[in-house]
Amino acid sequence: MNQRYRRRNTAAFTAASYFALGVGLLLFCLGVYNADWELNVKGYYLLCMVLITITCIVVQKVVRDNSEDKEFRLDNPRHRMRNTSAFTGMAYAGLVIGYAMFFIGIYNAPFELNVKGYYIAVIFLISYSAIGVQKVTRDNAEDNEILAEQEAKRNTSGYANQAVGEDS
Numbered sequence: 001m002n003q004r005y006r007r008r009n010t011a012a013f014t015a016a017s018y019f020a021l022g023v024g025l026l027l028f029c030l031g032v033y034n035a036d037w038e039l040n041v042k043g044y045y046l047l048c049m050v051l052i053t054i055t056c057i058v059v060q061k062v063v064r065d066n067s068e069d070k071e072f073r074l075d076n077p078r079h080r081m082r083n084t085s086a087f088t089g090m091a092y093a094g095l096v097i098g099y100a101m102f103f104i105g106i107y108n109a110p111f112e113l114n115v116k117g118y119y120i121a122v123i124f125l126i127s128y129s130a131i132g133v134q135k136v137t138r139d140n141a142e143d144n145e146i147l148a149e150q151e152a153k154r155n156t157s158g159y160a161n162q163a164v165g166e167d168s
Contacts, residue, residue: 020129051098056130
């Protein structure tokens with residue numbers, strides 16, 4: 001059987017995910033840096049951005065772990081779940097709190113509508129790309145493990161076949 005494993009993410013998609021996250025973070029930080037706000041307001045928006053970024057990554061991990069664990073439980077009912085319901089709830093609560101803080105701050109801020117739109121668009125770019133980066137990172141790690149296992153099997157079977165061929 002000569003099956004080849006195909007990676008889930010291309011190098012271009014992986015690079016685009018990291019690039020989008022980097023650009024989003026850079027644009028947000030540049031916007032905050034160039035704003036004529038007091039330092040505490042700048043800190044508030046940076047804190048919201050960090051909280052949203054981290055919780056997007058955690059929520060994506062929790063969702064994927066829980067989905068995989070449900071599949072594993074079908075095969076083995078004694079499979080231990082990786083995330084407790086409390087951790088799952090805290091992950092979602094952190095994301096909701098981060099977005100609530102950000103949108104309440106934006107709504108009550110005396111900014112022009114285009115400035116509010118800029119920060120909203122960039123925070124959604126950061127959120128989406130943070131989820132993408134977490135997915136890509138995990139997929140690539142799993143793909144590398146699978147490819148290493150296949151390479152080890154191929155080397156083992158290739159060596160055995162070569163040794164048998166030499167003896168005949």
